[in-house]
Amino acid sequence: MGKREESQLEPEPLRTIYDVSSCYSEVRYRELIEKSGLMGIELNHLFENAIIDEHNRELYTYLMVWEPSVGGGIYIAAKKDPDNPQGNGTGKSYALHALTHRLCRMGIPCLYGRTVDFLMQLRAAYDEGSQESESRVLMRYTQVPVLLWDDLGKESFRTDWGPEKFYYVIDYRVRANKPIIISTNFDLAEIEVRFGRDNFGPAIASRLAGFCETWTLGGPDRRLGRRCVR
Known part of the structure; x- marks a missing residue:
């Protein structure tokens, strides 16, 4: 009788393949959110948490x-x-x-900021010992892939210096076709007045009119409504 030979083949090891893409996406999202400018309660403001009604649905x-x-x-x-x-x-x-949250989820770097903070950052650049120059502040607002600017028109201007900086950022982004999303209590005609009809107001309003899709958002003051809830 022939002699049976033992198989020399090693059993193939079990392999477990993990899909870590969702982990990387979450890490990337958190990195972008940390740099986005959102803070405090703003970090909880998601479309998924929004109260949708006839005023804001569209x-x-x-x-x-x-x-x-x-x-x-x-x-x-x-x-x-x-x-x-x-x-x-x-x-x-x-x-x-x-929208900032959604863009960060998509892996798109963006910057959210109030326009009054933009002015404060520019003015702070001239303080003695400042670690940031005016040009660096302007670069942050012009070079970011998507800029979300809140409360345009709330600023207080004493000279032409402030309107000129807003014009610079808006004009740069329009020319470079870099998205800018603006919220404001004012229509474009009012923005023209607030930035100075004999100054940069007409140019700012014109560029925004040509570059942006315009929406209006109405309804009651939701903050006051929450305050009345017991």
Whole structure:
């Protein structure tokens, strides 16, 4: 009888393959959010958490599918009425916060900031011992892939210096076709006045009109509504 030979083949080891792409995406999202400018309660302002109603449904639906790669901008102004004559608290800032989250989830670097903070950063650049120059501040706002600017028109100007800096950032982004999303309580005609009709106001309003899709957001002041809840 022949002698049976033992198999010399080693059993193939079991292999477990892990899909870590979601882990990398989450790490990237957290990195981008940390650099985005959002802070505090703004970190909880997601489209998934928003109260959607007849006032904001159309705009929020648009923002949830908006594609930044096409360029252009979005101008979100307050829709004022007798019950809310200033257009405060309608969800304009929330829309920018939620869009910032969505862009970071997509892996797109973006910068959210209030326009008053932009001015403060520029002025601080001239303080003795400042670690940041004016040109570096301007570069941060011009070079970021997507800029989300909150409360345009709330600034206080004493000279032409401030309007000139806003014009510089807006004009640069328009020429480079870099997306800019703006929230404001003012329509473009009012922005022209606030930045000076004999100054940079007409140029700023004109560029935003040509570059941005304009939306209005109305309804009651949601902040006051929350305050009344017991």
